[in-house]
Amino acid sequence: MPAIFLKSATSVQELPESELPQVAFVGRSNVGKSSLLNHLTGQKGLARESATPGRTQHLNVFEVNKRYHLVDLPGYGFAHGSKTHREGLSQIIRDYMENAPNLRLVFVIIDGRHGPTALDRGMITFLQAERVPFALIVNKMDKVSTAEAHGRERAMRTDFPTVPIILHSNVTGLGRGEMLALIENTVKTHKV
Numbered sequence: 001m002p003a004i005f006l007k008s009a010t011s012v013q014e015l016p017e018s019e020l021p022q023v024a025f026v027g028r029s030n031v032g033k034s035s036l037l038n039h040l041t042g043q044k045g046l047a048r049e050s051a052t053p054g055r056t057q058h059l060n061v062f063e064v065n066k067r068y069h070l071v072d073l074p075g076y077g078f079a080h081g082s083k084t085h086r087e088g089l090s091q092i093i094r095d096y097m098e099n100a101p102n103l104r105l106v107f108v109i110i111d112g113r114h115g116p117t118a119l120d121r122g123m124i125t126f127l128q129a130e131r132v133p134f135a136l137i138v139n140k141m142d143k144v145s146t147a148e149a150h151g152r153e154r155a156m157r158t159d160f161p162t163v164p165i166i167l168h169s170n171v172t173g174l175g176r177g178e179m180l181a182l183i184e185n186t187v188k189t190h191k192v
């Protein structure tokens with residue numbers, strides 16, 4: 001799956017001019033958005049991964065197979081940064097969700113060890129209000145015991161009965177195929 005880095009944009013206006021559909025990754029700082037993007041494309045080091053939360057502060061756009069764009073969004077809930085980085089759903093994220101014309105799917109990445117936080121729930125409410133299609137990705141499942149994983153999954157399916165929920169780990173490979181299938185389905189039905 002050949003993927004290339006296209007652009008690091010500081011606003012929706014700066015996004016590359018293209019008709020291709022976009023799939024975006026959003027979630028708390030350090031939840032594994034960039035690692036997930038690398039796992040899906042099979043290209044380690046494509047998006048910058050970091051042990052230091054809050055590294056990605058731009059809309060980082062990657063093009064896959066000349067067919068769709070993956071957009072790595074800034075993390076929210078960054079605990080150690082300046083005040084503007086801590087505000088939760090930052091303006092750039094809202095602006096992107098409201099105004100990106102080719103946005104077709106958002107992956108909301110949740111930490112499988114804790115389940116959805118208040119900020120994650122805020123994001124979900126926002127996406128529902130904006131009518132942006134999304135799926136919940138429960139990440140870092142390799143860090144969670146099987147019993148805990150089942151409990152987490154059951155609770156989330158009860159909370160969000162109509163939303164696709166995918167358990168994922170870039171260590172075990174869990175969920176990669178399911179995420180790629182969802183992207184394929186979305187891209188296939190995209191009309192320009």
Ligand SMILES: Nc1nc2c(ncn2[C@@H]2O[C@H](COP(=O)(O)OP(=O)(O)OP(=O)(O)O)[C@@H](O)[C@H]2O)c(=O)[nH]1
Nearest residue numbers: 029030031032033034035049050054055056075170
């Ligand atoms: N065990 C485990 N660690 C993971 C997984 N995914 C990501 N990580 C680790 O989590 C840390 C953060 O990963 P990133 O991909 O940089 O997180 P991010 O969400 O892009 O972070 P920001 O760009 O700061 O918002 C890194 O140390 C990764 O190695 C996973 O599935 N399992």
Ligand SMILES: [Mg+2]
Nearest residue numbers: 033034048056
């Ligand atoms: Mg990142």
